[in-house]
Every structure is written in structure tokens, then in C-alpha cells.
Amino acid sequence: MPDTPWTPPPVLLAVDLVILTLRSAQLHVLLVERGIEPYRGRHALPGGFLSHADEDLTAAARRELREEANLDEARLHLEQLGAYGALGRDPRGRVVSVAYLAVAPGLPEPEAGTDAAGAAWVPVHDVEARHLELAFDHRQILADGIERARTKLEKSSLAAAFCGETFTIAELQQVYEAVWGTRLDPRNFYRKVRGIPGFIVPAGSQRRTTGGRPAQLFRRGPQTVLFPPLNRPPSQTPTPPRTDP
Amino acid sequence: MPDTPWTPPPVLLAVDLVILTLRSAQLHVLLVERGIEPYRGRHALPGGFLSHADEDLTAAARRELREEANLDEARLHLEQLGAYGALGRDPRGRVVSVAYLAVAPGLPEPEAGTDAAGAAWVPVHDVEARHLELAFDHRQILADGIERARTKLEKSSLAAAFCGETFTIAELQQVYEAVWGTRLDPRNFYRKVRGIPGFIVPAGSQRRTTGGRPAQLFRRGPQTVLFPPLNRPPSQTPTPPRTDP
DNA sequence: CGAATAGTGTCTATAAGACATTATACT
DNA sequence: AGTATAATGTCTTATAGACACTATTCG
Numbered sequence: 001m002p003d004t005p006w007t008p009p010p011v012l013l014a015v016d017l018v019i020l021t022l023r024s025a026q027l028h029v030l031l032v033e034r035g036i037e038p039y040r041g042r043h044a045l046p047g048g049f050l051s052h053a054d055e056d057l058t059a060a061a062r063r064e065l066r067e068e069a070n071l072d073e074a075r076l077h078l079e080q081l082g083a084y085g086a087l088g089r090d091p092r093g094r095v096v097s098v099a100y101l102a103v104a105p106g107l108p109e110p111e112a113g114t115d116a117a118g119a120a121w122v123p124v125h126d127v128e129a130r131h132l133e134l135a136f137d138h139r140q141i142l143a144d145g146i147e148r149a150r151t152k153l154e155k156s157s158l159a160a161a162f163c164g165e166t167f168t169i170a171e172l173q174q175v176y177e178a179v180w181g182t183r184l185d186p187r188n189f190y191r192k193v194r195g196i197p198g199f200i201v202p203a204g205s206q207r208r209t210t211g212g213r214p215a216q217l218f219r220r221g222p223q224t225v226l227f228p229p230l231n232r233p234p235s236q237t238p239t240p241p242r243t244d245p
Numbered sequence: 246m247p248d249t250p251w252t253p254p255p256v257l258l259a260v261d262l263v264i265l266t267l268r269s270a271q272l273h274v275l276l277v278e279r280g281i282e283p284y285r286g287r288h289a290l291p292g293g294f295l296s297h298a299d300e301d302l303t304a305a306a307r308r309e310l311r312e313e314a315n316l317d318e319a320r321l322h323l324e325q326l327g328a329y330g331a332l333g334r335d336p337r338g339r340v341v342s343v344a345y346l347a348v349a350p351g352l353p354e355p356e357a358g359t360d361a362a363g364a365a366w367v368p369v370h371d372v373e374a375r376h377l378e379l380a381f382d383h384r385q386i387l388a389d390g391i392e393r394a395r396t397k398l399e400k401s402s403l404a405a406a407f408c409g410e411t412f413t414i415a416e417l418q419q420v421y422e423a424v425w426g427t428r429l430d431p432r433n434f435y436r437k438v439r440g441i442p443g444f445i446v447p448a449g450s451q452r453r454t455t456g457g458r459p460a461q462l463f464r465r466g467p468q469t470v471l472f473p474p475l476n477r478p479p480s481q482t483p484t485p486p487r488t489d490p
Numbered sequence: 491c492g493a494a495t496a497g498t499g500t501c502t503a504t505a506a507g508a509c510a511t512t513a514t515a516c517t
Numbered sequence: 518a519g520t521a522t523a524a525t526g527t528c529t530t531a532t533a534g535a536c537a538c539t540a541t542t543c544g
């Protein structure tokens with residue numbers, strides 16, 4: 001253990017975003033097409049390097065959210081997924097990525113002519129089924145982000161982040177069904193959701209019509225921790241949690 | 246969006262470890278006393294900078310585990326907690342720490358004269374109750390590590406990592422009680438644990454005596470995902486999950 | 491024997507899942 | 518009326534929690 005004046009090796013830090021949303025009852029992720037090498041032409045998660053040494057990790061994530069996805073940073077959920085630092089993950093050299101999970105309410109297609117040009121919402125199924133290959137280790141990062149969302153639906157109010165300011169119970173159910181990939185009984189779901197104190201609160205007795213009886217509108221309540229939890233039905237292929245990126 | 250040949254700012258990467266174990270039915274964490282500034286004399290999580298640019302994050306964590314804690318890397322649980330990159334967290338400059346959670350079976354005091362000299366097992370309660378202040382943002386990292394352990398006990402076989410190769414049901418129960426900070430009914434616990442397929446398997450009909458009827462010994466089974474889960478009893482102070490480091 | 495710890499059983503309250511019915515809008 | 522969606526109710530079954538008892542070692 002030498003006492004030499006030794007300087008730790010600098011490493012390049014990047015930020016990558018898994019931005020999830022619901023579009024026509026399907027879970028989508030925002031992907032960009034890479035314009036430069038490496039992986040030119042390949043789809044990738046939006047992200048980039050820290051812009052300057054005094055930029056916070058979260059600030060960098062929010063900046064990418066704004067620049068690459070044209071998303072309002074304020075009104076969406078953002079949490080860290082973890083750091084990805086495997087050796088060969090970036091052919092350019094030693095790059096460690098800190099991945100973030102963002103959840104946004106259903107939004108229109110990213111507009112051409114904006115900074116978000118080249119970005120597009122892609123059904124996550126297309127990636128999971130390997131119809132679409134991603135750059136770097138982004139397939140793994142996306143899988144981790146989806147898995148995080150799946151587990152957090154159970155005990156947190158994350159589902160509301162997929163919805164707008166107000167929403168119906170049926171819309172909320174669609175979130176659970178799309179993210180979990182299961183069908184839920186509307187009657188049991190209704191009873192369960194309304195039985196969780198502080199999860200959702202009636203928003204005036206508004207209504208919204210699509211041909212049947214108008215539905216009550218709700219907004220998210222003060223409670224972020226759900227109790228009792230909404231348990232995900234056991235599936236045939238339980239996704240085992242990843243030990244380490 | 247300029248096209249100038251711009252180089253992203255390099256950042257120093259460190260690794261910090263939350264090493265948890267059980268000593269006399271109390272949850273302990275391994276802390277070192279800092280010998281140099283900043284925070285000289287203060288207790289801190291074991292950790293350090295990446296030793297060279299070609300070192301994996303996980304490899305660095307394992308190296309610190311070996312050097313600072315003198316722990317056998319092979320036989321313990323290790324998982325990433327996340328990256329901590331707040332701006333003022335290290336007075337020396339721009340340092341981002343990737344934190345890892347390690348769980349070890351009950352072990353003797355770190356021996357003086359080894360690399361682990363200066364390290365000591367400290368009851369986590371002493372830190373939580375602010376009887377002991379930690380360096381940097383290590384109090385937060387520790388809190389996150391404990392919270393991670395608490396949640397993972399429910400649906401993963403992490404509890405077995407606190408035990409030795411073989412263990413009794415009562416020992417396993419002590420793990421849950423110490424980490425969750427609750428009392429559990431031995432009879433219900435026994436029934437529940439044995440009812441989870443693949444969690445624990447009888448290890449020969451060994452025994453171990455402390456004055457009463459000898460207990461069956463078990464070892465961890467093949468199943469890492471627990472179903473049905475062991476639910477943590479609702480507490481008065483539910484720890485809300487942290488959004489972002 | 492009595493003390494101490496291990497293991498098993500039984501009852502009850504509560505929650506989950508399946509399923510039927512009523513309510514309120516639309517064309 | 519007929520159709521579509523929302524909301525509520527009932528029944529059955531599984532699970533969680535409280536609690537009593539038997540079993541096997543020790544001194």
C-alpha cells in the first residue's frame with residue numbers, strides 16, 4: 001500500500017434515460033436513432049455526457065429530458081436506476097453511465113424540427129422480442145427500468161405518473177395491465193384501488209364520455225406508499241431481479 | 246447544439262460499501278475511521294477510488310471488500326445500491342460514488358494488524374439515532390442500504406446471506422426481526438418459511454444445542470425469489486422510498 | 491422433575507378472486 | 518329500445534395473525 005502521490009484515473013460519466021409512457025394501452029419507450037459512431041443508425045436510449053463538471057447527475061438527467069425528449073421536467077416522475085460500468089460497454093473507452101427511469105403521461109409524437117427530432121416512441125415489446133436491437137448495453141438498462149416500474153406499481157403510486165392530471169379508474173387499470181402484461185378484473189381492481197387510503201381522490205364529480213356511463217375522475221392522493229399493496233399476479237415467467245449491472 | 250470538438254469533463258469515480266451483518270441479534274454495519282482529511286477522525290463507510298481505469302465497478306467493490314474489510318469476496322451477497330453525485334458531497338471536488346450493499350454472515354471483530362485495522366462493526370442504531378455522525382453523505386447511503394435490505398427480505402432469499410452455510414429457523418427469524426426491527430411469531434414464521442418452495446432445504450438432520458430441543462439445520466434452497474412473499478408487518482413509521490440520491 | 495427451546499395444530503379475521511347485477515350515459 | 522361503459526354487491530377460497538399444545542433435549 002504505497003503512499004505515493006497517486007491520482008485516481010478519471011472516468012467519463014454519462015446519463016441515460018429510460019422514458020416510459022402509455023400509448024393506446026401499450027407500454028412505450030422513447031428511443032433515438034444514433035447519428036454518429038459507434039452504433040450509428042442503431043436505436044438507443046436518450047442520454048449523453050455530463051455537460052460540465054459542476055453539473056449534478058439529476059440535473060444532467062433533467063437536461064437530457066428537456067433537450068432530447070422535449071419533455072417538461074417538472075411534471076413527470078424521475079428516479080435513478082443505477083450505474084452501469086462494465087468494461088466493454090462503450091467502445092470509445094471508459095464510460096460509466098448512470099441510468100434514470102422517467103415516467104410520463106401519454107404524449108403526442110415527438111415533433112420533427114425540435115431538439116427531439118429523431119426520437120420516437122417504440123413499443124417495449126419490440127425490444128423485448130428482439131425485433132429491435134439497441135446500442136451499447138441499453139437493452140439491459142431498459143429491461144431493468146421496466147422491471148423497476150413493474151415492482152414499484154405494487155407499493156407506490158407510480159401508476160398515476162402514467163396518467164394525466166386527472167384520470168378514470170379504467171385508465172389507471174390500463175396502466176397496470178400494460179406494465180404488468182396481465183389482465184385484471186375491473187370490479188376487483190375498482191374495489192382494491194378505492195380501498196387504499198390516500199392513493200386517489202375524487203376530482204370534483206367531473207366526467208368524460210366515450211359512449212357509456214360517464215366515469216368519475218380522480219387525481220393522485222397524498223399517499224405515495226400504497227397499503228395494502230396491489231399485488232402483481234404470479235406469472236409463469238417471474239423476472240428474477242438482477243444482482244448487479 | 247454546437248458541433249465543436251468538445252470533450253466531456255472527467256469525473257472521479259469512487260466506490261463505497263454498506264456491509265451489513267448480524268452480531269448478537271443486532272444489525273451492524275462495518276465502518277472505518279478516516280485517517281486523513283476531509284472528515285479526519287470521522288467514521289465512514291469503507292470505500293475508495295477506482296484503482297485504475299480498467300477496473301470494473303464491481304471489481305472495485307470486491308477489491309475494497311478484500312482490502313478494507315478483509316472479507317472473503319466469494320461467499321457473500323453483493324449488489325449495487327446506486328450512484329451518489331450531489332454537488333457538494335465531497336469537498337475535494339467532483340467525486341461520484343457508486344454505492345454497494347454487501348451482506349455477510351456473523352463474523353469476528355476485524356483483526357488489528359490486518360488491512361482491516363481501524364474497521365469496526367457498529368450497531369446501525371447508533372447511526373440512525375445520530376449518536377454517531379458519518380463522513381460525507383454516508384448516513385444517507387447507509388439509510389438507503391438498510392432500506393434496500395428491508396425490502397429485499399420480503400421477496401428474495403437475502404436473509405440467508407446473513408446466516409452461515411447452515412442455520413436454524415430461529416436464526417433465520419432473528420435476521421428478519423433485527424433487520425425489520427419487529428417481533429415475529431415463531432410458529433407463524435416457521436409455517437410461512439417452510440411453506441415457501443425452494444427457499445430453505447433441510448441439511449441432513451444435523452443439530453445444534455443450546456439447552457433445549459435440538460433444532461433442524463437448513464441451507465439455502467435454489468429459489469432466490471420468494472413466493473408467497475414474507476410480508477413485513479406494517480409499522481408506525483413506514484420509510485418512504487427515496488426518489489433520487 | 492422442571493426449564494428451555496423446537497416443532498405442529500387449530501381457530502378466526504381479513505383479503506383475494508370469481509362472478510352477477512344495477513346505473514347512467516349514448517345512438 | 519339497444520348498446521356500451523361505470524359502479525356496486527355477493528359468495529367462495531386462500532392467506533395472515535393470534536394462540537395452545539406436544540416433542541426433545543438439558544441440568
